[in-house]
Amino acid sequence: MEALLESLLSAPDQFLSSNGLKIDECFSEKIISTIKNHQSEEAFYMLDLGVVANLMDTWKRNLPMVQPFYAVKCNTHPDLLATMVAHGSSFDCASRSEIESILALGVSPDHIIYANPCKASSHIKYAAKVGVNLTTVDSLDEIEKIRKLHPKGSLLIRIKAPDESGSRWPMSSKYGALPEEVPQLLQAAQTAGLKVSGVAFHIGSKSRNSQAYKTAIQAAKAVFQEADRLCMPPMHVLNIGGGFVSDALCFEAAAEAVKTAVHRYFSEEERRSLTVIAEPGRFFAETAFTLATNIIGKRVRGEVRHYWLNEGFHGSMMRVDRAALVRSCISLKCMSNNNGNDNEKNPGMMVMHDGGARTFSSIVFGPTCDPIDKVSEGHQLPELEVNDWLVFRNMGAYTLSCSNNFNGFSSAKITYLTN
Structure with a gap:
């Protein structure tokens, strides 16, 4: 896996979000390097404290006469x-x-x-x-x-x-x-x-x-x-x-x-x-956190794809706007899952979704047995496999603080700090 990630880091300009939009080069490098250091399938957060500092500067510049009392409940x-x-x-x-x-x-x-x-x-x-x-x-x-x-x-x-x-x-x-x-x-x-x-x-x-x-x-x-x-x-x-x-x-x-x-x-x-x-609360917390989730299961029904993540409604997504969740989603596909198909573009690499690739209507579930534990439905995603990743930006507001251990799935997340 380490070699695959190194090869991806050498060409960050190819990164696209699941909506076909280019991802900031610095941010994409952070995602890949953090997954590399993580070396686990467990879901985790990235916290960028530099974002928090910048937002405080923004607040002071625009509302210098208003003292912020950060809403602790948010995160x-x-x-x-x-x-x-x-x-x-x-x-x-x-x-x-x-x-x-x-x-x-x-x-x-x-x-x-x-x-x-x-x-x-x-x-x-x-x-x-x-x-x-x-x-x-x-x-x-x-x-x-x-x-x-x-x-x-x-x-x-x-x-x-x-x-x-x-x-x-x-x-x-x-x-x-x-x-x-x-x-x-x-x-x-x-x-x-x-x-x-x-x-x-x-x-x-x-x-x-x-x-x-x-x-x-x-x-x-x-x-x-x-x-x-x-x-x-x-x-x-x-x-x-x-x-x-x-x-x-x-x-x-x-x-x-x-x-x-x-x-x-x-x-x-x-x-x-x-x-x-x-x-x-949300002003300072939301954009400072990025959540990386691993695909732990898949089912194909005709042209529809069903995926299971190791994070969901009872974890970090109970209070998240579903439309915003879909907009922030980045699919990270491990090309090594293609079973050695030499005709596939960039074989043996992990790449972000190519905006020109074929997509499928997809339902994304969380890991619990609760039928309401659904992350998204009808979202267009490329063909993904078990052990690929879905990364969600702007996940700092009412996520960690509202998560629980339903069905025995731990709400504890490893958090990596970045500058």
């Missing part, structure tokens, strides 16, 4: 978290375990927001004990819990963002106070003697409508005005949540929408005391 890989710490990120935690993991990295409690509007009492007690004071609420019952268990806590009123984001995973059905509920929440916090520091919202994960930030910020400003009407101490925190994607054009549009809305709805005097924070 908890220790090296990713450590990189975020090194580049000055704060953190959005939703449980005691997440808070513990971030504190263990040396992060100050002041740089953690307990951004879960409905918290277990024992977790609230722990947050109070370690000094994680900033938290979100969207109900009277939650305010009462904070009053009893964490009276020194500081609240952000989580509002329901206007439902116009077009996000892949909207949040509004589960969290967020309605406009008519806000005055009662503010009054309850005031009566309880709790500090209300500001307002939070989340337009939904993987949003493609940047204008949703403008509408949500306008709604947040209305809460600031209501607090003023109730003669409450001035609020100073605006939490614009997540929903950001790393696609350059989409992110730049979202950043511009945020900046425009903050300037439109908050006066210059208000902005001087305003702290704007956000809870990006």
